[in-house]
Amino acid sequence: MHPVSARHVVILSLILLLLHLLHNLRIWLVPHANHQSGLLHVEKDDIWGLNFQGTAIPDVVDEVEEWQGVDKLGEWGLCPPGSFRLATMETCTPWLGCKEISDDVTVQTKIAQGAVKKIYKATWRGHTLAYSNLSNTAYLQDFLHGVEMLWNMQQTSHIVQLVGSCNTTLLTEYYRLGSAFHIKAILDRTSSDVRTRFNVAMSYIEAIHFLHNSPVGTRVMCDSYNLLHALSQFLVTEDLRLVLNDLDDIPEVNPEENVFVKCKRKHIKSPFNAPEQRWPFENEPFEDSRMPPYDEKIDIWKIPLVVRHLLGKVNGSDVVSSHLFQVHQRCRKRDPKQRPSATVVLKEYKRIRNMLFPE
Incomplete structure (x- = not known):
């Protein structure tokens, strides 16, 4: 056996180091592609103090496009990050920026307005879009938070698509059927089939599950203080x-870090919540400072009431309700500690769907 020279040892070590670096680079690129779309290019602005740039950091997008191809669809038929x-x-197509x-975007009629933003129907190269503008500068941080959440949550079909x-200014996909605030009328008009209604309920559960297991932590639907307002946070697809x-008000909870939330910070009385x-002290005036915080289990409490509304009173809805x-x-x-997680609820919904509505 020939003795191994110091030169050979150095060359071998360099080769092993190079292989290790290449392997780590590949690992870094693939999972981080799902998060880089959430990075915001922020610059100073004389009016707002912040200037949102409408595209992801260029070198990150270029690497992602090179890896997957910007014109190719990824898993679940979704586009790669940044497109x-x-x-x-x-x-x-890459997300549209300021230019x-x-x-290329033409704003048409106003279709909705809330406290945070006004929403218009718009067109871009013959395609219809939803065009949102900040309504009130007092809600600037809420608006920017909603945009940031959209950036971070694009790799799922449960969140509206960012354009x-x-x-x-924010551009998103336009849905002809509009807000789920009108879901009862939409379902009464389009379908009396209990299977369709159960699938609508499933999509609601899946969205809650995604929020509770999102890439940016466990998020809570704070802007859902009554049934119809909770549904107004959603759009209805074809x-x-x-x-x-609406992702303006979805704060994070993290029990391990002792991070909890208090929604609305006012005296909430509705049994929907x-x-x-x-307020736990019935005979005392409300004081926000004494109000205990809570976690994502407030979303779980509301599931039965939302689903009952979605199922309605059509043929077979009583059978589905009995199984649920x-x-x-x-x-x-x-x-709240005795309530199931969104994962457990979704698993049970899937079991019931497979039993009642087998493919």
Whole structure:
């Protein structure tokens, strides 16, 4: 056996180091591609103090496009990070930035307005979009938070698709059927089939599950203080699914870090809200400083009421409700620790779907 020289040892070590670096680079690129779309290019602005740039950091997007191809669809038919594809498009296109929005987008009629933003119907190269603008500068941080959440949550079909952004302008996919605030009328008009209604309810559960297991931590639907307002946070797709549209008020909870939330910071009385959201000292005036915080289990409490509304009173809805009774009973436990997680609820819904509506 020939002795190994110091030169050979150095060469071998360099080769092993190079292989290790290449392997780590590949690992870094693939999972981080799902998060880089959430990075915001922020610059100083004389008016707002912040200037949202409507495109992801260029070198990150270029690497992602090189890895997967910007015109190719990834898993679940979704575009790679930093790009979008509308139903009327054949290929994926990079998110629109300030120049593209200014040059190519035509704003048409106003279709909705809330405290945070005004929403208009708009067109871009023949495609219809939803064009949102900040309504009130007092809600600037809420608006920017909603945009940031959209950036971070694009790799799922449960969140409205981001098309582009620039400063206090946001472009998203347009849904003809509009807000789920009108879901009862939409379902009464389009379908009396209990299977379709159950699938609508499933899409709601899936969206809640995604929020509770999102890439940016466990998020809570704070802007859901009554049934119709909770549904107004969603849009209805052509195939009658619910996709979460309003991400302005979805704070993070993290029990391990002792991070909890208090929604609305006012005296909440409606039984639609979880018991822990209501003032616990009946004979004393409300004081926000004394109000205990809570976690994502407030979303679980509301599931039975939302689903009952979605199922309606059509043929077969009573049968479905009877099968959902046990899991819904657990969702309505007064002690939030006794309520199931969104993962457990979704698993039970899938079991019931496979039993009642086999493919």
